[in-house]
Each structure stands twice: as structure tokens, then as C-alpha cells.
Amino acid sequence: IAGITQAPTSQILAAGRRMTLRCTQDMRHNAMYWYRQDLGLGLRLIHYSNTAGTTGKGEVPDGYSVSRANTDDFPLTLASAVPSQTSVYFCASSRTTGPNEKLFFGSGTQLSVL
Amino acid sequence: KQEVTQIPAALSVPEGENLVLNCSFTDSAIYNLQWFRQDPGKGLTSLLLIQSSQREQTSGRLNASLDKSSGRSTLYIAASQPGDSATYLCAVRPHRDDKIIFGKGTRLHILP
Numbered sequence: 001i002a003g004i005t006q007a008p009t010s011q012i013l014a015a016g017r018r019m020t021l022r023c024t025q026d027m028r029h030n031a032m033y034w035y036r037q038d039l040g041l042g043l044r045l046i047h048y049s050n051t052a053g054t055t056g057k058g059e060v061p062d063g064y065s066v067s068r069a070n071t072d073d074f075p076l077t078l079a080s081a082v083p084s085q086t087s088v089y090f091c092a093s094s095r096t097t098g099p100n101e102k103l104f105f106g107s108g109t110q111l112s113v114l
Numbered sequence: 115k116q117e118v119t120q121i122p123a124a125l126s127v128p129e130g131e132n133l134v135l136n137c138s139f140t141d142s143a144i145y146n147l148q149w150f151r152q153d154p155g156k157g158l159t160s161l162l163l164i165q166s167s168q169r170e171q172t173s174g175r176l177n178a179s180l181d182k183s184s185g186r187s188t189l190y191i192a193a194s195q196p197g198d199s200a201t202y203l204c205a206v207r208p209h210r211d212d213k214i215i216f217g218k219g220t221r222l223h224i225l226p
Contacts, residue, residue, distance in 0.1 A: 040218070041218075042203075042216050042217065042218040043158075043203070043205075045213055045214075048213070058213065090157055090158070097212075099145035099146065099207060099212070100146050102160045103148070103150075103158070103160060103214065104160070105157030105158040105159070107155075108157050
């Protein structure tokens with residue numbers, strides 16, 4: 001089934017460790033996004049990529065980095081995890097960056113930083 | 115700054131009833147408004163997208179309306195079923211910044 005695959009599903013991580021959350025889509029979508037979802041704060045955009053080879057900062061980019069080497073993959077890296085990065089992380093994509101494109105979401109990664 | 119509000123945060127309704135979920139936004143300069151469904155432990159699924167030039171969209175038992183001038187949208191669910199239990203989020207795509215802004219959602223529980 002076509003869609004977005006995120007890995008791992010969940011992870012417990014010691015503070016200070018480096019972690020990469022993986023996201024792969026097989027829909028050949030140009031645009032991809034990383035969100036975090038926190039109780040009481042809703043969904044917030046971390047980073048985005050309008051097309052392969054380009055990335056941009058969202059609302060809460062500090063402590064995170066991304067790369068977009070090809071169309072399908074959009075990994076999110078926490079260089080040195082901190083407890084405030086405990087959250088559910090969602091990868092999303094859209095066919096283009098056109099204003100009326102629907103967003104498609106992965107199933108999320110539950111990350112706990114201790 | 116665009117803000118999206120959904121009230122109430124939670125709602126319980128007996129099975130079979132029709133119901134309305136509300137969404138409000140502060141800046142009417144938007145490209146579109148989307149309604150999403152999120153099941154526990156899952157990602158979001160897009161239900162309906164209403165472009166700024168449209169007044170409503172329908173899909174099965176769901177009908178979403180948009181009143182841009184008043185900054186309001188409603189999601190109408192007809193003949194509710196236990197399987198409709200989920201969190202429903204609305205999101206707008208503003209002209210400024212062009213990045214989608216989400217409400218915090220309404221958690222809906224349909225009572226069998």
C-alpha cells in the first residue's frame with residue numbers, strides 16, 4: 001500500500017544521544033514535512049522540504065536537522081537529544097507545494113528522552 | 115499571527131445523532147481549510163479540503179462548511195456511529211508564510 005513509512009515506531013533515548021528518525025514515502029511527492037505533536041500544544045512544524053535538495057525551517061527547528069538527498073527520504077536528526085524533545089513525531093508529504101494540495105501523514109514515532 | 119481554535123476540546127454524543135464540530139481562525143487570508151481525523155496512536159487522515167472560493171465540501175456522511183469572512187468552519191457528521199470516535203483537527207493554509215496551521219482538535223466519543 002502506497003504511503004509514508006516512519007521508523008522506529010517508538011524509541012526511548014538517553015539525553016545527549018544522537019538519534020535519526022526515518023521517513024520514506026513511495027508516492028513521488030515533492031514536498032515533505034516533519035511535525036511534532038504535544039499535548040496542549042497541537043501539531044507544530046519542525047522542518048520542511050519543498051523538493052529534493054532543498055530544506056527549510058518551520059516553527060520549532062532548534063535542536064533538529066534534516067536532509068533531502070532524494071525524493072523519497074526525509075530523515076530528521078536530533079544531534080544531542082534533550083528531555084523537551086520527548087514528543088510524537090509525524091512525517092507528512094504533499095504532491096506539490098501548491099496551495100490546495102492535501103497532506104498525507106505517517107503513523108508517527110513516539111520518542112521519549114530521559 | 116494566524117490562530118486556529120477548536121471548541122470544545124472533547125465531546126460525547128449518543129450513537130445515531132447528528133453532530134457539529136467547530137473550528138475558528140483569526141485571519142481570513144487563507145488558501146484553504148482542511149479537516150483531519152486522527153485515531154489514537156495513528157497519524158492524521160485528510161477528510162475534506164475546502165478551497166477559499168468554496169463554501170462547502172461533502173464526503174459520505176461528512177459535510178464541511180467554510181465562512182471565510184467570519185473565520186469559521188463546521189464539520190457536520192450525520193447519523194454518528196461508534197467508528198466515528200476519534201480526534202478531529204482542522205487546519206488552515208494562510209497566504210502569509212504559506213505553512214499549514216493546525217487547531218488542537220476535538221476528541222469525539224460516540225456512545226453505543
